[in-house]
Amino acid sequence: MNHLYPLTSSELGDSFNLIEILKFGSLPKVFALKSDLEKEEFLRAYSFSYLKEEIASEQLVRKLDPFRNFLEIAAQTNGMVLNYSKIARDVGVDTKTVQSYFQILEDTLVGFMLPAYHMSIRKQQVLHPKFYFFDTGVKRALERTINQPIFERSFAFGNAFEHFIILELYRINAYLRKDWRFSYLRTKDNVEVDLIIERPGQPSVLIEIKSTEIIDEAYCKTLNTYVDEIVPSVAYCISRAKERKKIGKVLCFHWTEMEFLICSE
Numbered sequence: 001m002n003h004l005y006p007l008t009s010s011e012l013g014d015s016f017n018l019i020e021i022l023k024f025g026s027l028p029k030v031f032a033l034k035s036d037l038e039k040e041e042f043l044r045a046y047s048f049s050y051l052k053e054e055i056a057s058e059q060l061v062r063k064l065d066p067f068r069n070f071l072e073i074a075a076q077t078n079g080m081v082l083n084y085s086k087i088a089r090d091v092g093v094d095t096k097t098v099q100s101y102f103q104i105l106e107d108t109l110v111g112f113m114l115p116a117y118h119m120s121i122r123k124q125q126v127l128h129p130k131f132y133f134f135d136t137g138v139k140r141a142l143e144r145t146i147n148q149p150i151f152e153r154s155f156a157f158g159n160a161f162e163h164f165i166i167l168e169l170y171r172i173n174a175y176l177r178k179d180w181r182f183s184y185l186r187t188k189d190n191v192e193v194d195l196i197i198e199r200p201g202q203p204s205v206l207i208e209i210k211s212t213e214i215i216d217e218a219y220c221k222t223l224n225t226y227v228d229e230i231v232p233s234v235a236y237c238i239s240r241a242k243e244r245k246k247i248g249k250v251l252c253f254h255w256t257e258m259e260f261l262i263c264s265e
Contacts, residue, residue, distance in 0.1 A: 009256070019152075023042070030042065051068060078131065078133055079162060082131060104177055112182055117184060117196045144230075197261075205261065206235045208236070210238070212239055220247040220250040220252070
């Protein structure tokens with residue numbers, strides 16, 4: 001089965017603008033609109049259409065109000081380790097209902113789970129996953145921040161950049177049928193590797209994603225530690241730094257060079 005995702009950076013070519021993508025996503029319709037206001041209204045309407053057409057018409061949930069509240073909270077927790085109990089309390093439903101809501105988002109292709117890494121698939125399923133919406137603009141519309149600017153070097157910018165990179169890799173995997181398996185790693189000491197890609201017949205890839213334009217040893221410390229723990233594996237730091245360089249065992253490069261990852265061994 002083939003799925004069409006929002007446009008990738010390579011598909012956009014010269015039309016690509018990072019700030020615009022982080023703010024409004026890359027649904028094709030967005031690029032036919034000229035003003036920010038038009039884009040904001042479209043993304044709000046798109047989110048409402050999802051509720052009306054996909055959820056209400058298919059009767060996937062009994063009551064729309066709790067699900068509407070859930071969507072806003074799910075968007076706010078995009079890219080975070082899911083705490084189903086807390087989300088359930090915030091929405092006013094039970095934990096099983098929240099889990100069913102996330103399943104609906106996956107089934108309707110509005111997003112996907114990023115499981116916690118573990119060599120055992122069974123243990124991987126026990127640990128709480130993260131959830132990512134399929135488009136940065138839709139995520140911002142659902143959390144009602146679509147009309148807020150994103151400033152470089154801000155917390156919001158860093159989160160949106162990480163979201164964007166993961167979406168790019170997710171789409172590449174799907175389109176090229178690479179059969180990669182994605183996960184993240186967080187230890188009991190809260191040390192985290194943003195993304196781990198298990199590639200059939202090749203070393204796993206440990207990835208740190210940074211929105212900064214300057215990379216130093218501090219950003220690569222975790223990767224240099226865990227690249228020896230997960231064997232065989234290679235470690236990459238993907239950022240906005242223009243200079244490609246090696247820090248310990250970590251290869252650091254600009255995000256536009258991500259095609260390097262596809263053919264690397």
